[in-house]
Amino acid sequence: xxxxxxxADASRIAEILIFVKRMxxxxxxxxxxxxxxxxxxxxxxxxxxxxxxxxQGMYVYDDGFVKGLVRIVxxxxxxxxxxxxxxxxxIGGRLTGVLGHHHAAHKELxxxxxxxxxxxxxxxxxxxxAAHLILLDVDGTDDQHNLxxxx
Numbered sequence: 763x764x765x766x767x768x769x770a771d772a773s774r775i776a777e778i779l780i781f782v783k784r785m786x787x788x789x790x791x792x793x794x795x796x797x798x799x800x801x802x803x804x805x806x807x808x809x810x811x812x813x814x815x816x817x818q819g820m821y822v823y824d825d826g827f828v829k830g831l832v833r834i835v836x837x838x839x840x841x842x843x844x845x846x847x848x849x850x851x852x853i854g855g856r857l858t859g860v861l862g863h864h865h866a867a868h869k870e871l872x873x874x875x876x877x878x879x880x881x882x883x884x885x886x887x888x889x890x891x892a893a894h895l896i897l898l899d900v901d902g903t904d905d906q907h908n909l910x911x912x913x
Contacts, residue, residue, distance in 0.1 A: 763823075763824055765821065765822060766817075766821055771824075772811045774827060775828065776803045776806035776810060778830065778844075781845070783797075819833050820833040823853045828845075830843060830845060830857055832857035832861075839861060842858065
């Protein structure tokens with residue numbers, strides 16, 4: 763189920779963000795002080811609990827526990843993270859399906875099941891997609907739930 767994030771999700775959100783960033787950015791920046799010193803789960807979780815406004819526009823994929831999250835700002839995907847342990851299960855695609863429905867935060871969301879299949883994604887220009895982390899500027903969806911991605 764995809765639902766708006768709450769303060770109760772802070773721990774899992776922080777865990778996913780820190781783990782995925784470590785896995786993807788450490789090899790690029792090669793800075794262990796940042797990866798393991800500055801980036802810590804507990805302080806980030808506490809920040810989400812103490813500043814619930816940070817959760818605005820954030821939705822989580824929860825089927826018993828949080829496995830991924832998307833943050834939408836001004837009809838654009840600002841963040842999209844899926845716990846690496848659950849990659850390849852279509853969670854990211856389901857989360858991006860929220861884009862067309864994010865104003866209906868308290869209603870049941872219709873999720874496009876096929877949106878994560880690459881043949882349904884229109885990429886304009888160059889796009890860099892990390893193995894478990896996708897940061898895209900999504901232009902919107904058409905009537906068949908195909909994403910338009912602008913880089």
